[in-house]
Every structure is written in C-alpha cells, then in structure tokens.
Amino acid sequence: MLDNIRDLYQEVVFDHNRNPRNFRVMENANRTVEGFNPLCGDKITLYVKIDDGIVSDVSFQGQGCAISTASASLMTDIVKGKSEAEAEHLFEVFHRITTSQDAAINLDELGKLAVLAGVRAYPARVKCATLAWHSLQAALKNQTSVTTE
Amino acid sequence: MSNYDVQALRRDFPLLHQSVHGKPLVYLDNAATAQKPQAVIDAIEHYYRQDNANIHRGVHTLSQRATDAYENARATVRRFLNAAGDKEIIFVRGATEAINLVAQSFGRTRLQAGDEVLITAMEHHANIVPWQMLREQLGIVLKVAPMNDAGELLMDEFAALIGPRTRLLAVTHMSNALGTINPVKRMVDLAHAQGVPVLLDGAQAVPHIPVDVQALDCDFYVFSGHKLYGPTGIGVLYGKQALLESMPPYQGGGDMIRRVTFDKTEYAGLPFKFEAGTPHIAGAIGLGAAIEYIASIGLTAIADHEHALLAYATEQALTIPGLRLIGTAAEKGGILSFVLERIHPHDVGTILDHCGIAVRAGHHCAMPVMDFFGVPATTRASFALYNTFEEVDVLMEGIREVVKVFG
Incomplete structure (x- = not known):
C-alpha cells in the first residue's frame, strides 16, 4: 500500500528513531547549541566536545519527528572523530543532497547518511532532516543557537 | 439529516x-482553509471577465457595476451576521488584520499603561500577538483566562479576571486547535456587566455556528473568508457603529477620505474610513457568493x-x-x-x-x-x-x- 514512502522511512530511520545513538547530556561539552525549527516546533540541544580541532565527542537531546531524530542520531555517529574541517564538509554535502534535486549522491562519502537522501522528495520535511546539521554547523562556528525557517 | x-x-x-x-x-x-464551490469560482471569474473596475470613484458603467457588486457583498455579510447596518461591516484581509485593526485603532487610543486586555488560554496567535505588540507600545497588561484538561474555559476563574482595569475581552468563539466552542453569550454578559467591551474571533466559528451579533451583543466580531468557502485575502470586521465611529482610522490613503489638503484631511464616514486603498473587490464578491451558497444549504x-x-x-x-x-x-x-x-x-x-x-x-x-x-x-x-x-x-x-x- 505504501511502498514509495519506504524511500523516506527506511529501516535505518526507524532504528535510529527508536534507539537514538548518543542521546544524552554531555557534561563536559565545550560547545552547546540550541536548535529550533519554529515551523514544526522541533527542538534539539546539541553537545559537542572539540579537542585540538577534532570532534572528540558529540551527543544530543530533544524532541522531534522520526526524520529529525534519526538524522541527529546518524549525524552524531558519523562526525565523531572527524576534524572540524571534515565535519564542515559533511554538513555541506548533506545540505546539498537534501535540498538540491539534481545533486549527485556519492554513497561512499555519505555512508549511512544516504538513507536520508529520500527527504528531497518531501520539501516540507527537509528542515526536519537538516536541523541537527545546522546545529552542528553553529557549534563549529562557536554559536549557541540556531533557527531554521 | x-x-x-x-x-x-x-x-x-x-x-x-x-x-x-x-x-x-x-x-x-x-480548519486551515476550506475548498471553494463552483458558485464562488464563477462569481470571481464573472467579476474579472465582465465587471472589473475600481469602485466608489468612476462615473462609468463598469465602475458602477463593480461598486454595486462590492456593496451587495457587504449587505450579504450584514445579513449573515445580522448586524444592524452595512456601516458596521468593514472589509479587511482576514481575521488577523481585523484584530490588528482593533488593537491599533481602538486599543492604542483607549488604553493606557496598566490597563488590561483579557484573552483565554486557547487563543490562536492572531489573538495573542497583536495584544503583546500593544503591551510593548503602551505597557498594558495581558491577562489569560485558564482552561481545564478537556480544553474548556474555567468560567469562575474567567469571571474573576474581569476587573476594574479590564478594558477589553478578546476571545475565540471556537478554538482552532481544540474545537472547543466557548459560551460566548455568557462571557459577553459577564464582561458587559462590568462595562468591558468584547471582541469575538469567529474565524473557526462562522462556517459551523449561526452567528447573530445583535443577539450576542458583542462589540466586535471578526472572521476570514477563506475558512468559509470564500477566497483568501478577504475578511470582515464587524463593530458596533457608535464604537467604530469613535475610533481613528487604521491606515491612511485613498478611499478613506472626504477631503484632503496638505494642511488637513477630513476622513470619510463608515465603513470607508477603515478601507484605505483599493480593496480586494473580487474577494468581497467571492465571499458574498460563499455566504449565499452556505445559506442555500442552511x-x-x-x-x-x-x-x-x-x-x-x-x-x-x-x-x-x-x-x-x-x-x-x-x-x-x-x-x-x-x-x-x-x-x-x-x-x-x-x-x-x-x-x-x-x-x-x-x-x-x-x-x-x-x-x-x-x-x-x-x-x-x-x-x-x-x-x-x-x-x-x-x-x-x-x-x-x-x-x-x-x-
């Protein structure tokens, strides 16, 4: 009945929504960002620990839809251990594949993030997928809050 | 049935x-917006294909037809609300603009720092933010009447919040988020007993509840056309004539003046005083058609x-x-x-x-x-x-x- 919706709601998304990774408060974070999507009310608090230019730890708390929770969970998994420059690059790649209809998707570069490329077909849901990433970018720029609208 | x-x-x-x-x-x-019957689409199309002209100023035939159609729509709205006269019906962009008009025209000239506007816990942002803006401008106090877990207003608490500094009660007739229909007649009576005028936000109510503004005795009633099977961009502010006459214009421009010199402007009478600029003529005509369509069903x-x-x-x-x-x-x-x-x-x-x-x-x-x-x-x-x-x-x-x- 709902075959094509599985392009958006893949098993990986359900898995990360049910059991989000790195879903915790980080006491010793040196960057904390409050991310907010005023259109849908999704909220995220992103905790980042940066040591010598490396994202040594990243975690989050918040409430949102399955897409937003899974995206945040996947993001924390993939950026942990990356350099700030690598994390910034991943933000740009993710932003491009979720917002540009014709962007080629390099699956090797994206790894598990590729499951969220399906959100491109749902313009109303793109902000759900990008909230965590905008919060990460804000953390890299040493900002404390970000709003997507 | x-x-x-x-x-x-x-x-x-x-x-x-x-x-x-x-x-x-x-x-x-x-509740976000209703679809449009063919009768509304036809009325708008007919206007643009046959009658389009500016209103209230041309001596030519099309202008007269457009003016007649626009003013007929106003009379249709007056009958729909059972208002006492056409002068009490102001065309605006929607319920939101109508509330902003009351906040800025009535509120800004009648209220002072410390005066209170009473709303409820179930208001749409359109009936919260205009009063917060007035709070920033004048230092008024915004009071919020509480509700219970079912989403019903707590009437005793509500009544107790009407006090000596209350200058206006602004309340939704029907909640857009919860569906609650408020006992607005009782609320109007309670407010009037203490000399407090009442604005009712009827954006959700008008497609579902017959409204008689004279029976309710409310001072203002606002609604949007598009939730009532009419076009977007058109809505209505009803106000009691004496109240509207005492209020200054909300916006200045053409159509709302009697005489202009560089020294002084004499404003037009009701309802034109509040309709600066060329209005949404097709929208008003479409709204009139929507109301007639609803009336044909009942x-x-x-x-x-x-x-x-x-x-x-x-x-x-x-x-x-x-x-x-x-x-x-x-x-x-x-x-x-x-x-x-x-x-x-x-x-x-x-x-x-x-x-x-x-x-x-x-x-x-x-x-x-x-x-x-x-x-x-x-x-x-x-x-x-x-x-x-x-x-x-x-x-x-x-x-x-x-x-x-x-x-």
Missing part, C-alpha cells in the same frame, strides 16, 4: 475530485452533518491503541486533534498524505495550547460540509497504517 445530500454537495466543489499519490483525495484540513443542516461526522470520528479514534485526543470539550465543533504514542505528528501527516489524506500536523498557530497539553504538536483532522463518513473510515485506516508502519 435525511435531506442532506453530501454527494450532491461534493459535486459543487471541483477540487475534491482528484487523486493524491494515486489515492482519492480526502481533504480534512478545513448552516444548521451543515452543523448537524459536521457534528455527526465528529461524533463518529471520535468514537472510531478512541478504538485505536495509543491515540490520545487533544480537546474533549462537551461543546465542540468539527475538529479532531490527536497525538499517537511515540509517533510525531509530522510523521503522521506525511504518511497520511501518502494515503491521499490531507490533515494538519503542527502547533496550529497555538503554541501555548500545545505547551498546556505537554505536546510539541498534534495531528488535526477538521470537517467541512462536503466530508463523508466513508472519508472518516479512510482516515481511521490511515491512522492504523501509521501505527503499523511505526510498529
């Missing part, structure tokens, strides 16, 4: 007959049909495990707002869309209501005159599918 032929009425709405994601469209987002018959749909939908929804209704007032209009355990409304909305079902998922421009119920958002199905019991069944199947997909 037996005479209510919903299938015949559906044929009046061309938009309803289409597929979305390969499924027949089930349009249940009527608002009471429509309300009965919608209540039957709501009762059926409520009964069915409660059989779905993990579903919690948000808004369970004894007096409710055709709004079914709900949350599903561990499933976010946006996911519900996207999956229902794939079943061809249009619902609203979000905070419904009523974030304080969401905070009160401790939810970030709800899914809302809202019923109109053309919805069917079969569509309620499709909705319930869709919700069960959501629950299944999310396991």
Whole structure:
C-alpha cells in the first residue's frame, strides 16, 4: 500500500528513531547549541566536545519527528572523530543532497547518511532532516543557537 | 439529516475530485482553509471577465457595476451576521488584520499603561500577538483566562479576571486547535456587566455556528473568508457603529477620505474610513457568493452533518491503541486533534498524505495550547460540509497504517 514512502522511512530511520545513538547530556561539552525549527516546533540541544580541532565527542537531546531524530542520531555517529574541517564538509554535502534535486549522491562519502537522501522528495520535511546539521554547523562556528525557517 | 445530500454537495466543489499519490483525495484540513464551490469560482471569474473596475470613484458603467457588486457583498455579510447596518461591516484581509485593526485603532487610543486586555488560554496567535505588540507600545497588561484538561474555559476563574482595569475581552468563539466552542453569550454578559467591551474571533466559528451579533451583543466580531468557502485575502470586521465611529482610522490613503489638503484631511464616514486603498473587490464578491451558497444549504443542516461526522470520528479514534485526543470539550465543533504514542505528528501527516489524506500536523498557530497539553504538536483532522463518513473510515485506516508502519 505504501511502498514509495519506504524511500523516506527506511529501516535505518526507524532504528535510529527508536534507539537514538548518543542521546544524552554531555557534561563536559565545550560547545552547546540550541536548535529550533519554529515551523514544526522541533527542538534539539546539541553537545559537542572539540579537542585540538577534532570532534572528540558529540551527543544530543530533544524532541522531534522520526526524520529529525534519526538524522541527529546518524549525524552524531558519523562526525565523531572527524576534524572540524571534515565535519564542515559533511554538513555541506548533506545540505546539498537534501535540498538540491539534481545533486549527485556519492554513497561512499555519505555512508549511512544516504538513507536520508529520500527527504528531497518531501520539501516540507527537509528542515526536519537538516536541523541537527545546522546545529552542528553553529557549534563549529562557536554559536549557541540556531533557527531554521 | 435525511435531506442532506453530501454527494450532491461534493459535486459543487471541483477540487475534491482528484487523486493524491494515486489515492482519492480526502481533504480534512478545513480548519486551515476550506475548498471553494463552483458558485464562488464563477462569481470571481464573472467579476474579472465582465465587471472589473475600481469602485466608489468612476462615473462609468463598469465602475458602477463593480461598486454595486462590492456593496451587495457587504449587505450579504450584514445579513449573515445580522448586524444592524452595512456601516458596521468593514472589509479587511482576514481575521488577523481585523484584530490588528482593533488593537491599533481602538486599543492604542483607549488604553493606557496598566490597563488590561483579557484573552483565554486557547487563543490562536492572531489573538495573542497583536495584544503583546500593544503591551510593548503602551505597557498594558495581558491577562489569560485558564482552561481545564478537556480544553474548556474555567468560567469562575474567567469571571474573576474581569476587573476594574479590564478594558477589553478578546476571545475565540471556537478554538482552532481544540474545537472547543466557548459560551460566548455568557462571557459577553459577564464582561458587559462590568462595562468591558468584547471582541469575538469567529474565524473557526462562522462556517459551523449561526452567528447573530445583535443577539450576542458583542462589540466586535471578526472572521476570514477563506475558512468559509470564500477566497483568501478577504475578511470582515464587524463593530458596533457608535464604537467604530469613535475610533481613528487604521491606515491612511485613498478611499478613506472626504477631503484632503496638505494642511488637513477630513476622513470619510463608515465603513470607508477603515478601507484605505483599493480593496480586494473580487474577494468581497467571492465571499458574498460563499455566504449565499452556505445559506442555500442552511448552516444548521451543515452543523448537524459536521457534528455527526465528529461524533463518529471520535468514537472510531478512541478504538485505536495509543491515540490520545487533544480537546474533549462537551461543546465542540468539527475538529479532531490527536497525538499517537511515540509517533510525531509530522510523521503522521506525511504518511497520511501518502494515503491521499490531507490533515494538519503542527502547533496550529497555538503554541501555548500545545505547551498546556505537554505536546510539541498534534495531528488535526477538521470537517467541512462536503466530508463523508466513508472519508472518516479512510482516515481511521490511515491512522492504523501509521501505527503499523511505526510498529
């Protein structure tokens, strides 16, 4: 009945929504960002620990839809251990594949993030997928809050 | 009910007959905006094809026809609300603009620092933010009457909040997020007993409840055309004539003046004083056509049909495990707002869309209501005159599918 919706709601998304990774408060974070999507009310608090230019730890708390929770969970998994420059690059790649209809998707570069490329077909849901990433970018720029609208 | 032929009425709405994601469209987002009957589309088309001209100023034939059509629409609105006169009907862009007009024209000239405006816990942002802006401008105090867990106003607390500094009561006739219909006649009487004027936000109420502003005795009544099967960009401010006459203009420009020199301007009388610039002529004509269309069916018959749909939908929804209704007032209009355990409304909305079902998922421009119920958002199905019991069944199947997909 709902075959094509599985392009958006893949098993990986359900898995990360049910059991989000790195879903915790980080006491010793040196960057904390409050991310907010005023259109849908999704909220995220992103905790980042940066040591010598490396994202040594990243975690989050918040409430949102399955897409937003899974995206945040996947993001924390993939950026942990990356350099700030690598994390910034991943933000740009993710932003491009979720917002540009014709962007080629390099699956090797994206790894598990590729499951969220399906959100491109749902313009109303793109902000759900990008909230965590905008919060990460804000953390890299040493900002404390970000709003997507 | 037996005479209510919903299938015949559906044929009046061309938009309803289409597929979305390969499924027949089930349009249940009527509290956001209602679809338009052919009669409204025809009235707008006729105006643009035959009568288009500016109003109140041309001596030519088309201008006279356009003026007549626009003023006839005003008379239609006056009859619809049972206002005492056409001068009491001001065309605006929508309920939001009407409330802003009252806040800035009535509020800014009548209120002082420390004066109070009383609203309720179930208001739409359109009946919160204009008063907060006035608070910033004047230092007024905004008081909020509380509600219970069903989404019903606590009348004793409400009455106690009307005090010596209360200058205006501004309250929704029917909540867009919860469906609650407020006991507005009692509220008006309580406010008037202490000399407090009352604004009623009828954006949700007018498609469902016959409104008689003289019987209610409210001082202002506002609504939008597009939720009443009319066009967007047109709405109405009703105000008692003496009150409107005492208020300064909201915007300056053409059409609202009697005489202008560089030293001084003499304003036009009602209702033109509040209609600066060329108005949404086609919109007013379309709204008039919408009201005539509704009158041809009968608002009471429509309300009965919608209540039957709501009762059926409520009964069915409660059989779905993990579903919690948000808004369970004894007096409710055709709004079914709900949350599903561990499933976010946006996911519900996207999956229902794939079943061809249009619902609203979000905070419904009523974030304080969401905070009160401790939810970030709800899914809302809202019923109109053309919805069917079969569509309620499709909705319930869709919700069960959501629950299944999310396991």
